[in-house]
Amino acid sequence: xxxxxxxxxxxxxxxxxxxxxxxxxxxxxxxxxxxxxxxxxxxxxxxxxxxxxxxxxxxxxxxxxxxxxxxxxxxxxxxxxxxxxxxxxxxxxxxxxxxxxxxxxxxxxxxxxxxxxxxxxxxxxxxxxxxxxxxxxxxxxxxxxxxxxxxxxxxxxxxxxxxxxxxxxxxxxxxxxxxxxxxxxxxxxxxxxxxxxxxxxxxxxxxxxxxxxxxxxxxxxxxxxxxxxxxxxxxxxxxxxxxxxxxxxxxxxxxxxxxxxxxxxxxxxxxxxxxxxxxxxxxxxxxxxxxxxxxxxxxxxxxxxxxxxxxxxxxxxxxxxxxxxxxxxxxxxxxxxxxxxxxxxxxxxxxxxxxxxxxxxxxxxxxxxxxxxxxxxxxxxxxxxxxxxxxxxxxxxxxxxxxxxxxxxxxxxxxxxxxxxxxxxxxxxxxxxxxxxxxxxxxxxxxxxxxxxxxxxxxxxxxxxxxxxxxxxxxxxxxxxxxxxxxxxxxxxxxxxxxxxxxxxxxxxxxxxxxxxxxxxxxxxxxxxxxxxxxxxxxxxxxxxxxxxxxxxxxxxxxxxxxxxxxxxxxxxxxxxxxxxxxxxxxxxxxxxxxxxxxxxxxxxxxxxxxxxxxxxxxxxxxxxxxxxxxxxxxxxxxxxxxxxxxxxxxxxxxxxxxxxxxxxxxxxxxxxxxxxxxxxxxxxxxxxxxxxxxxxxxxxxxxxxxxxxxxxxxxxxxxxxxxxxxxxxxxxxxxxxxxxxxxxxxxxxxxxxxxxxxxxxxxxxxxxxxxxxxxxxxxxxxxxxxx
Numbered sequence: 001x002x003x004x005x006x007x008x009x010x011x012x013x014x015x016x017x018x019x020x021x022x023x024x025x026x027x028x029x030x031x032x033x034x035x036x037x038x039x040x041x042x043x044x045x046x047x048x049x050x051x052x053x054x055x056x057x058x059x060x061x062x063x064x065x066x067x068x069x070x071x072x073x074x075x076x077x078x079x080x081x082x083x084x085x086x087x088x089x090x091x092x093x094x095x096x097x098x099x100x101x102x103x104x105x106x107x108x109x110x111x112x113x114x115x116x117x118x119x120x121x122x123x124x125x126x127x128x129x130x131x132x133x134x135x136x137x138x139x140x141x142x143x144x145x146x147x148x149x150x151x152x153x154x155x156x157x158x159x160x161x162x163x164x165x166x167x168x169x170x171x172x173x174x175x176x177x178x179x180x181x182x183x184x185x186x187x188x189x190x191x192x193x194x195x196x197x198x199x200x201x202x203x204x205x206x207x208x209x210x211x212x213x214x215x216x217x218x219x220x221x222x223x224x225x226x227x228x229x230x231x232x233x234x235x236x237x238x239x240x241x242x243x244x245x246x247x248x249x250x251x252x253x254x255x256x257x258x259x260x261x262x263x264x265x266x267x268x269x270x271x272x273x274x275x276x277x278x279x280x281x282x283x284x285x286x287x288x289x290x291x292x293x294x295x296x297x298x299x300x301x302x303x304x305x306x307x308x309x310x311x312x313x314x315x316x317x318x319x320x321x322x323x324x325x326x327x328x329x330x331x332x333x334x335x336x337x338x339x340x341x342x343x344x345x346x347x348x349x350x351x352x353x354x355x356x357x358x359x360x361x362x363x364x365x366x367x368x369x370x371x372x373x374x375x376x377x378x379x380x381x382x383x384x385x386x387x388x389x390x391x392x393x394x395x396x397x398x399x400x401x402x403x404x405x406x407x408x409x410x411x412x413x414x415x416x417x418x419x420x421x422x423x424x425x426x427x428x429x430x431x432x433x434x435x436x437x438x439x440x441x442x443x444x445x446x447x448x449x450x451x452x453x454x455x456x457x458x459x460x461x462x463x464x465x466x467x468x469x470x471x472x473x474x475x476x477x478x479x480x481x482x483x484x485x486x487x488x489x490x491x492x493x494x495x496x497x498x499x500x501x502x503x504x505x506x507x508x509x510x511x512x513x514x515x516x517x518x519x520x521x522x523x524x525x526x527x528x529x530x531x532x533x534x535x536x537x538x539x540x541x542x543x544x545x546x547x548x549x550x551x552x553x554x555x556x557x558x559x560x561x562x563x564x565x566x567x568x569x570x571x572x573x574x575x576x577x578x579x580x581x582x583x584x585x586x587x588x589x590x591x592x593x594x595x596x597x598x599x600x601x602x603x604x605x606x607x608x609x610x611x612x613x614x615x616x617x618x619x620x621x622x623x624x625x626x627x628x629x630x631x632x633x634x635x636x637x638x639x640x641x642x643x644x645x646x647x648x649x650x651x652x653x654x655x656x657x658x659x660x661x662x663x664x665x666x667x668x669x670x671x672x673x674x675x676x677x678x679x680x681x682x683x684x685x686x687x688x689x690x691x692x693x694x695x696x697x698x699x700x701x702x703x704x705x706x707x708x709x710x711x712x713x714x715x716x717x718x719x720x721x722x723x724x725x726x727x728x729x730x731x732x733x734x735x736x737x738x739x740x741x742x743x744x745x746x747x748x749x750x751x752x753x754x755x756x757x758x759x760x761x762x763x764x765x766x767x768x769x770x771x772x773x774x775x776x777x778x779x780x781x782x783x784x785x786x787x788x
Contacts, residue, residue, distance in 0.1 A: 032200045033193030033227070034068050034186075041072050041184060045136065045163045046081055052157035056174030057167045059186035060334040060353065061269050062228025065167040068186060069138050072165065082163070084135040092143045092275055096150050100126055103137070127154050134160045142168045143275055145176050152177070169272055171332035188225025188353075195220040197227065201234035215247045222254040224354050232258045232265055255358060269359045272335055282310045283326050284335055285369050287352045288360030289391035289412050295339055295349050298327065303476045303505060307430050307453035308389075308410065319504075320525070343668045343691045344642050364389075389430075392417070423447060431456070437482060446470050452502075459484050466494035475523075476505040490531065498524070498542050510552070518542055528579075535568045546572050550579040561610070570612040578617060581648075582624035619643040622650040629656040629676070636662030645670040654678060654699070658685040667712075669693070676700050683709035695719040702728035708736050708744065717747045 044055050057065045072078060073087060086106045088099050100122035107129050117125070130137075137155065142148060148166070155164060166177050174183045189197065198220045199208050208216055219237075223229040233250065236257055240246050250257055259266055276284060283305055290296055302323035305311055311322045327347065330336045335356060339349040352360070364370035371387040374394055389410040394417075410430035411422065417436065422428065423444055430453040431445065440460035445451065446467045454471075455478035464479060481491040491508055495516040503521065508529035517538045524543045528550035540546075549572070553564065569575070611627075613620070617638050622645070629651050635644065636659065644666055654677040663669075663686050672695035681704040689710050694700065694717070701724050707713065716729050726748050733746045 032197040033189040034064060034071070037068050037184070037186060038071055038075075041068065041165070042075060042078065044184075045072065045078060045165075046161075050159040050161050052155065052162050052164070054164045054166055054178035054181060055184060056177055056181070057165065057184045057186060058171055058174045058334065059169065060226070060356070061169055061272050062226050062265075062355075063186050063188065063334075064227035065169075065186055066140055067227065069140060069165050069167050073136070073138055078136065081134070082136040083133045084130065085137075086135070087138040087140065089140040090142045090144075090147050092271060094144075094147055097122065099151075104129065123154055127156060130154075130162075131156045132158055132160075133162075135162045136165070137163075138165045138167075140167045142166055142173055142177075143170060143271075145173055148173065148177050169334045170275075171334070189227060189230070190225065191217070191221055194223055194225055194230055197230050198223075198234050198237075201231060202237045209242060211244055212242060212247050215244065215251050218251045219247070219254055222251070222354075223258075226353060226355060228265065228268065229254075229258050229355055255354060258355065259358060266359060266362070269356060270363075272333060272356075273359060273363060276333070276335075279310075279312055280326060280329060282308070282369070284330055285360050285364040285367070286310070286389070287336065288357055288364050288370055288372060289389060289410075290352070290357075291374075291393055291414050292354050292357060293351070294414075295351055297349055298324075298347050301350070302327065304430060304432070304453060306504070307475050309429070318525070342643070426450070429453065433457075434478065434480070441465060441479075443467070449473065452476070454478065456480075457482055462487075462490055463492045464494060464497075466496050469494065469496040469500055472500065473502055474500055475502055476507075477503065478505075478507045479511075480509045498539075515539065516542060520544060532564070534563065535565045537565070537568055537571065540568055540571050544572070545574045547574055548577040549575060552581040552583060554583050554585045556585045567610045567612045570614050572614050573616060575614050575616055577619040578613070579621040580623070580625075582626075584624075613638060615639050617641055621645040621647065623647040625650045626652045629653040632656070633659065633662060639665065641666055643668045645672070646674075647672045649674050651676075656680070658682070660684060664688065667691070670695065672696055674699075679704055682706050686710055688712055691715045691717070693717040693719075694721050694725065697721050697725060700725045703732060705732055705735065708732035713744060715745045715747065717749075719749045721748075 041055060041057070044053065047053070057069055059065050070087075073085060079085065084107055086103045088102045090099065097119045100119065104122060104126055135155075139148070139151070155162070166174065168174055171183065195217050198216060202208070202216075219233060220230065223233060233254060237247070237250065273281070273284065286305065286308065287296075302320055305323050305326070306319045311319050311326065313319070314322055317325075324347075327336065327350070331338060331347070331350070335352070337351050337353060338347055339351050340347075342348055361370065361372050365372075365387070368386050368388065370389040370391065372391045372393060386407050388407060389412070390408055391412045391414065393414045407427070408425045409427055410432075411425065411428065412430065412432040413435050415435060422431070422442075426448065427450050428448050429450055431448075431451060432453065433456045436456065438456060438458035438460075441458050441464065442456070443465055445454065446465070449471060450473060451471050452473050453476045454474065455476070457480045459482055462481065462483075468474075468477070477497075479491060481489050483489060489510045491511045493508070493511050493513045495514050497503070497506070497513070498516050498521055499518055501521065502523055504523050505526040506524070506528070507526065510531050511529050512531055513533060515534055515536065515538075519542070521542055522545050524546060526548040527543065527546055528548060530549075530551045532553055533551045549569075555561075569578070611625075611634055613634065615638060618640050620635065620638070620641060620643070622635075624647075626649050630653070632651055635641065641663070642665055644663075647670070652674060654675060656676055656679050658679075658681040660682070665688050666686055667688055667690045669686070669689060669691070670693040674697065676697055677699045678701060683706045686707070687710065689707075690712050691714060692703070692707060694703075696719065698721065700721060703716070703725060705728070707716075716732065718726055718729055729746045729748065733744050736742075736744045
């Protein structure tokens with residue numbers, strides 16, 4: 001294996017030998033796009049601390065870690081600052097004796113003698129050479145904690161400002177080397193940075209011809225910010241004639257041009273895969289099932305991993321918890337990218353870089369693990385034969401049933417091609433067909449007894465067949481009914497469904513589950529999308545380990561709420577997430593009889609609810625309850641509540657006075673659409689609050705100024721609120737800044753113009769797309785770089 005982290009054109013390794021600090025190398029790679037990173041690392045190298053410091057540069061393969069370290073290493077000021085500098089590339093397979101010799105070779109004139117010395121002699125010599133000197137050591141491309149352990153005791157700390165730079169793709173290696181110092185994460189280049197780097201590599205000091213600029217920017221954009229890809233593609237462009245036709249061809253074939261014209265490119269990315277432990281390889285290769293640029297919901301991904309059997313069981317943890325650990329490990333290895341996090345730092349969505357995805361599909365096809373049918377070429381049934389997983393991204397010239405291959409375990413559809421028959425796949429575990437709309441429920445699937453995961457949509461009968469309960473291995477069932485007519489989308493579920501022994505997750509849009517009783521189903525964790533669910537003790541006893549529950553109640557004025565037994569929710573002792581909505585059945589008809597200036601909510605009496613929640617709740621969303629603010633203690637007293645969303649008049653009244661000792665753990669609070677006018681609170685009433693979001697609180701006069709004194713508060717977000725509430729939020733921020741607290745951010749959006757700096761996206765469009773969901777911290781980052 002070659003000792004290098006990036007291709008020569010990105011950072012020629014022969015310009016980075018372990019050289020003496022007495023003379024600076026004149027070979028310096030351009031740092032287009034990395035200027036800020038260069039300054040940040042230099043500041044940490046020459047900072048005031050005299051203690052030995054380790055600066056870890058972490059990022060995906062090919063992102064430019066070696067280039068950054070090399071430019072810092074060869075910087076004229078750095079050369080002057082450190083008396084000794086040395087560089088060694090560790091790589092996956094390393095020889096301690098060779099690494100020691102390489103470091104010493106840069107510091108002494110004994111290169112001809114070094115290979116004759118034993119390893120322990122070299123270690124002693126290295127320590128003695130560095131002792132008393134201010135030194136800079138670069139350990140490039142470190143893959144193993146053991147490699148660091150071999151060397152860390154050889155670097156003396158003489159309180160003279162010595163520094164070590166460590167580059168790695170693995171976050172755990174960086175943290176192990178120095179857990180007390182922040183990691184320098186190298187991010188992908190922006191489009192402007194990518195274009196500038198491409199121009200610099202192709203044209204040098206000259207300008208790009210105007211007729212090629214638009215095409216060139218398209219090429220740069222398709223490299224998705226990966227420096228290695230930009231360098232490779234610029235090498236192709238530099239060697240060819242700068243004609244519009246050739247650049248158009250490259251723009252249409254960027255990915256294939258990169259991977260086919262540089263042998264080492266895929267090898268460099270492959271090192272990350274080769275270093276994976278075997279229990280993570282299937283999870284990583286499986287990322288190839290998703291289309292390019294697909295935003296992958298973590299909950300969906302982990303359900304698939306569980307169904308596929310990729311996760312090793314751990315006695316003390318659920319499969320979903322193990323899946324989250326696997327995902328974190330892949331993220332820490334810079335193989336999977338985090339897209340969105342909740343404010344509680346939970347990963348909500350993720351993705352994979354296009355070129356890393358290409359690595360997935362290539363490796364997966366080689367290993368007969370996965371085949372993706374896409375637009376690039378036509379795959380015959382013979383090519384697909386013996387593949388274990390099929391991901392279908394386009395219409396095929398033949399039916400999937402023609403494959404007739406019993407080895408297929410998974411069919412995932414990202415096209416709307418209608419299925420004819422899948423009964424030939426008797427070992428099928430996963431059928432993900434939510435992009436297909438069936439005319440009727442495909443009853444033949446109940447014969448596929450190996451199925452563990454089903455996701456589909458159909459338009460026909462409203463009753464889900466009771467024969468679905470024959471699927472004794474089923475873990476996840478996701479069914480949406482979308483009738484062509486104006487008929488309601490209610491899906492009537494058989495009572496037998498709760499008796500399916502291995503079922504873990506049930507998700508519907510509007511699923512009606514009749515009263516049921518029977519033996520416990522200890523595996524069921526998710527029950528989402530139910531309507532008018534009766535929480536009788538006998539029913540809840542069947543599902544004692546439920547963690548997520550979503551219910552909608554459609555009601556009219558004479559509804560007898562005692563029938564639904566909502567007070568029994570307290571008996572769900574494992575429940576962590578609850579969404580509960582109350583919707584007036586015929587408010588459209590009802591509203592025609594209201595007086596002009598009176599909304600339907602104002603005309604209804606508060607619902608006579610006797611709610612009781614289990615103390616295990618971490619996330620609660622209530623909508624349409626119209627409970628008095630005076631009764632909010634039923635929520636405030638919950639000891640583990642992190643996230644609270646109160647929507648659509650969940651609580652009603654003009655005044656809310658919070659109390660001491662409530663909402664002790666609450667980090668995120670959303671209040672949306674109500675008649676709240678006066679809100680009285682103290683900073684001790686929300687001691688853990690990090691984000692406050694107000695939506696359509698038109699009547700609210702002001703936010704209590706004491707809210708700004710909560711030490712944990714990071715963000716206040718207002719959507720479509722009155723001017724006085726906006727003014728109070730800005731005054732809170734200003735007061736905190738006057739006190740020296742510049743960490744509090746205030747984001748204000750209006751219906752008409754959106755927030756200043758939002759890039760011209762309309763408020764309505766952003767709101768409907770959920771881009772403005774403040775619990776999604778990435779949406780805030782997108783409009784305010786200061787929010788971290």
